[in-house]
Amino acid sequence: MKMLFYPHLPKSYSKITAVCRNLNISIGDLPCNHDTDHFSLAMHWDNNTNCPADDVLRAVSGRLKVINLEVADVSKSNVDKVFRDVFGYSTLIDPFQSFGFAIRKSERQAAHDATIIPLPYKQEPGFIYQRILDSRCQPSLCHDIRLPVFKNEIPFGFLKYRLIADPIRSLYSVEFIEDIQTILSPGEIGNVLMFAKRFGLEFGEIDLIRNNSDGRIYILDVNNMAGNAMFKYMKSTTVTKIQSLYVDIFQSKFIL
Numbered sequence: 001m002k003m004l005f006y007p008h009l010p011k012s013y014s015k016i017t018a019v020c021r022n023l024n025i026s027i028g029d030l031p032c033n034h035d036t037d038h039f040s041l042a043m044h045w046d047n048n049t050n051c052p053a054d055d056v057l058r059a060v061s062g063r064l065k066v067i068n069l070e071v072a073d074v075s076k077s078n079v080d081k082v083f084r085d086v087f088g089y090s091t092l093i094d095p096f097q098s099f100g101f102a103i104r105k106s107e108r109q110a111a112h113d114a115t116i117i118p119l120p121y122k123q124e125p126g127f128i129y130q131r132i133l134d135s136r137c138q139p140s141l142c143h144d145i146r147l148p149v150f151k152n153e154i155p156f157g158f159l160k161y162r163l164i165a166d167p168i169r170s171l172y173s174v175e176f177i178e179d180i181q182t183i184l185s186p187g188e189i190g191n192v193l194m195f196a197k198r199f200g201l202e203f204g205e206i207d208l209i210r211n212n213s214d215g216r217i218y219i220l221d222v223n224n225m226a227g228n229a230m231f232k233y234m235k236s237t238t239v240t241k242i243q244s245l246y247v248d249i250f251q252s253k254f255i256l
Helices: 013-021 053-062 076-087 186-200 229-233 236-254
Strands: 002-009 027-028 041-045 099-108 113-117 127-131 137-140 141-150 156-164 172-175 202-209 217-223
Touching: 002 186, 013 027, 013 236, 027 041, 041 053, 076 127, 076 186, 076 217, 141 186, 172 229, 172 236, 186 202, 186 217, 202 236
Parallel strands: 002 027, 002 041
Antiparallel strands: 099 113, 099 127, 137 141, 141 156, 141 202, 156 172, 202 217
């Protein structure tokens, strides 16, 4: 079996690369003549933040199933727009009309440049400004949630623990959550799946946080090209189990 990736190929550390390797699926890009006869499946894999499917990929989708075909914009503001449409509330603030502190982030995918800023603050093009959410779980730790999406299912999740002294960059440990109903209500799970559907995300990961002051969850980011970085914070036996789950669930949702 061969799987087409367009317009870019996945990196060696991408989760989909490991899935394909374990399923003996060859990875390929689109030939110059756009011949898809040797492919069984395709994935929209674009390294750009604004990434609508072009005419070539639309044509391919008439011949092959294209996973994440409708993922068109993974900017932080679009994540919040879809989140607001589904959940009815937002993470964003007007930094010039607010007081206290906020988080400033680039719109770009995987920029990892979030900083805490004092308010009021003059808004800059290319950045968003989010309220600071309280996810403290221990005196020195806070956590956020990562949910893998497989089509219409969120089969498991992760709690990512961070030091309160540096909550943006200091990943401390990662806990594997086999039953996501221990951290999310059925209604919340349904809303996250609705968010993924409207976003066009069939295979990827969603980052969210639960705010202690109001009890609500807030979706912060969508990763349609998830990698394996958090695995280094987990036991090797747990990582092996998770990787097997990725393979089995991907196969059941997209191949069988």
